[in-house]
Amino acid sequence: MISNMNWRAGEFGSRPARVANCSGYHGDPAEEMYNQATLGDVDFITGDYLAEVNMGNNAEAFAQGKHSGYEETAWQGLKQSLPVIAQKRIKVTINGGALNPGGLATKVAALTREKGYELKVAYVSGDDVLPKLSTFMPQQKEASLPHFDSQNKNVVISDESFIFAQDGKEPRKIVSANAYLGAHSIYQAFQNGADIVICGRVSDASPVIACAWYWWSWKITDYHELAGALIAGHLIECSSYVTGGNFAGFDAFNLDNLINPGFPIAEIAQDGSCVITKHEGTGGMVTIDTCRSQLVYELQGNVYLNSDVKAYIDDVAMEQVGENRVRVTGIRGAPPPDTTKLAIFYNGGHEVQLLVNATGYATDKKFELFSKQVQHFMGEEAMKELDIFEFQQIGVPASNPTNQNSSTVYFRIFAQSTNLQALGAIAVAVRHISLKHYSGFHNSLDMRTAIPRAYLAYYPALWHQSNLSEQCHFVNADGTTSSFDTSPPPRFEQLEQRKSYDTKSPAHFTGDLRQVRLGDIVLGRSGDKGANLNFGLFVQTQDEWEWLRSYMSCAKVQQMLIDDWHPDFSIERVEFPKIYTVHFVVYGILGRGVSSSKRLDGFGKGFIDYFRDKIVQVPVSILNEAASSKL
Template sequence: MANWRQEEFGKRPARIANCSGYCGDPPAEMYKQATLGDVDFITGDYLAEVNIAKNAENFARGHHPGYEASAWEGLEMTIDVINEKRIKVALNGGALNPKGLALKVAELIRERGHNLSVAYISGDDLLPEVLKLMPNTRSAYLPHLDSTNSNVQPLEEALSFLNPDQISKSPTEIVSANAYLGARGIVNAFQQGADIVITGRVSDASPVIAAAWYWWSWNATDYDQLAGALIAGHLIECSAYVTGGNFAGFTDKKYGGWKRFVAPGFPIAEVNADGSCVVTKHDGTGGVVNEDTVKCQLLYELQGNVYLHSDSKAVLDGVKVEEVGKDRVRVSGIKGLPPPSTTKLAIFYKGGYECQLLLNAAGYGWKDKCELFEEQVKLQVGEESLGKLDFLEFQRIGVPAENPWDQASSTTYIRVVSQAKDATALLEIPKAVGNISLKHFHGFHSSLDMRTAIPKPYLAYYPALWAQQELQETVHFIDASGEITSSCSAGHPSVYEPLSERSNYDTTSPVTFTGPTRAIRLGDIALARSGDKGSNLNVGIFVQTTRQWDWLRSFMSRERMWQLLGGDAEKSYSLERVEFPHVFAVHFVVYGILGRGVSSSTRLDAFGKGFADYLRDKVVEVPIAILEDEG
């Protein structure tokens, strides 16, 4: 520590650049973050929930390296700059094999003649422990992530991992089981002199938390600071999502028009001693960092007003977002609490097989065509074969335009999606379509070919809870020969706080507006962001002015959200609502709407990303007076 940025260490904000939000982000973004300006740390999140599982079998067979290729490629092209500028790096691109990636990096450092120390973190892979659990004790040791929420009863579909039929199967059907680790292992590695730290499944924000924690020499009980860093990590871990990617307002001319968002730069968080941060980006890069892009990302994939993490809880009721300069937005007001005693354990198992057929129906009489086709297919499949399917749904995708301009705008998809334990059972569906032959509805036509109708195996997802005290998180230093030169435990939090009842309320002081109203789309007055948390969908909606906020919080009640869900609403779902008054935002979680979630979801929008603009497309009555407010 004494030799690393001695003049500045802990005396100014830690400048933390994120280079990846998913394994698909180009490796060159790491090089850009290192070369386009001065940064102290580079962090990278390479793991969506299913990354580890989708490569697990090939890794076990020796057909995959286990780590994410884009993480290695980024390090390979950036290592000289990392060495020259003495930038510290923390990446979760180790995925299934953090040791393997750490060894590759150590070899690269030796080849280039650099003096950099490499460490990796183990302890997230709990597959051996999960496989040891006897089938009849699985439900006792692996409660569902939402089981602690008294307002929610997880859907039967989401609990299928625990049902008797599934339990009777061999436990080797489980493909992967990885716990979400916190930041303490990375901090420990930095404190012992590591320059590059490779992890497997840590939480998305953990590398950023660790960087700020190390820079400011916080204690493990500095919860306000850790919670602030958690939100800083949440804001930048999705790379361009905070600089203009996935931004609801990209068409608005006040942001410069959509061309400004063609190639958004990647973000930087300048984290202060109190945990507050300024979100920014390198000068000259595309996109934009303003209050609205930051608010959108703040509201993305939230659990409500309390963000849970292995090192702290972040209470967001008082969060503030304010522009303090060009492409500079300050985020503050976060309060911290001790962490929960459990962390998320992402379990993926072989769910069986699934198939999808896409058929087209031209506009005239399209609803009757869909109903006729559904009945014809079910008749041909037969009751016995239908009983062998776990799931079968005929989804209508898109509504044909009235008085269409061309045939494409007059067309709707019939999406037939099905899942079953046995691939043979699914083959009855394309066979049934074939048997309909020329008995089909008027104008029937398919999309290109029927290759998607061939059953393919899919991985099912089960989010469990696992006691943090049972984790064996360990830091290992490695040399270029593959030898582990030292190892030490990352330890555990010294204090835990039980999970409290989650907040769920309508506004306490609704405002009644008088005067004329105008029917507009919700998106004409509000921005939003939505995403997934396993089986659940979250969406946050916000406006620009105080009067608009009075209207939004009064209008967007829980009952109103049920109404706006329309045909997507089901009695089995649960709904939670909270408010963030300083950012003029209402936030909802819809529990159960994504089924089992992740790779198991059968919804067209399996990750809930399009839900926000579906909601913003709804026509609502808005007081004309507040439409005249300038945001």
């Protein structure tokens, strides 16, 4: 077996590092790790298994000994892939350790010993700060940790975010509290000879940064290079989201090629620039459009934050340099902020969803009558006990429908409370309506969502990096561990006020205008950052860009949101002119976000195609140009 000192001899640090992704969340198939290892040559395999809610969902069961604490698909992927990982000397780092990285690392190390593989297994700890917090969320707002958006002076943090702060009521127990770690501990594990590094809650892109950092032997202050690797990591962290999954432009392509997109690879150069690609013969595609889509997904604005570096992406550029190969350049780096994100999940109480249907005529009046009846039969006292209580109409009946389903909408009652009796009053009220219902009332016979279920509420906080205690642990041949403290970033930089601006020198068009759906000429992607929704819009040509940047202002977005807009919300807007992209964040629109959002689309993924379905006015000359380019 080749020793670690001779790993990739003659290649290490002399050509771009090939870093593969095998997972974008815990539901991605375990065999994708094996596919990335066998379908071509890679130097590293990384995997992101953690949506924000994963940790909280399993925390109580793990504490009670009813859950392993790590992600099962991470274990299955490693178990399937270890033979080829050992044979090809591929280094691996994943965050599938979740709540129990030590447990997964110990299990993997035992398997490597059993099979006779000379692989060093390590894990990173320090993200779990639950022991440093109180048992319960504070009952006074002023006693809360700073909210993640508290330093943004343009944001009004809603009272809903502090719903736990109700003095005199039963306090709400904290279930998990995990800080987002950077790449330096993974890098130091590689430096000390690790072949496999298991992590808990590291930031999604941190494993990719660490791989490139180790490959190129960058210094911890090589901020431009680290920032480039951060964006490379962001581009591949969501698996097939950069190879054709969740792609707004999918309808222009052969659908058979999008059934099973291959997973991505980032070839990261010494200067931090990268080429995004995938293994030959796999499905999907890598184009400028798929890369732009992923770049703007869950983006924070023009500055992308990590615990080791800030990446400024104002000048990001993309170039198609071959089939399924896109080069990404123009990233600038700076020292990281002295804080990191802390995801806190606590017992929010219980929630219910009650769904009933209506068809065709007068659905607005039916909705109004149903709302009045439910509130009448519930009574004021029960409604006062609800933290959240909303009536939502989902859908609009088709005009001149061709079948009953196309004429059907549903009404959604959504409620959350710590008072089970108050939640139960909703179903009782609907039952009391009985035959007093609106014309054509009907519903599914499956009413399980009307039964109160416990839910976890989410609170994103700021946590000082100086309060982190990060360590790297190597699992020894006898099953014991050898541990050392890792070195944090040597320098921090105050986080400046976030940029937000409308376009400079807007273009003015003469000639006729035509009303079209925005999606006829604009692609995009949307996602969530806690309570906030982000979305990016991009076009293909310089003329289309001149129109998009001039037309799509903050005021225009607010106007187009119509009923989705609330005065407490705020909009942030930036531009990436070299890739014809404008990016927005709508602060507060997702309520508390993640597991406690009251919106049907709580993660904001469907927002983009709703927004692209809106009617806009576009110069006819631009539409003619777009039509000609498709011929």
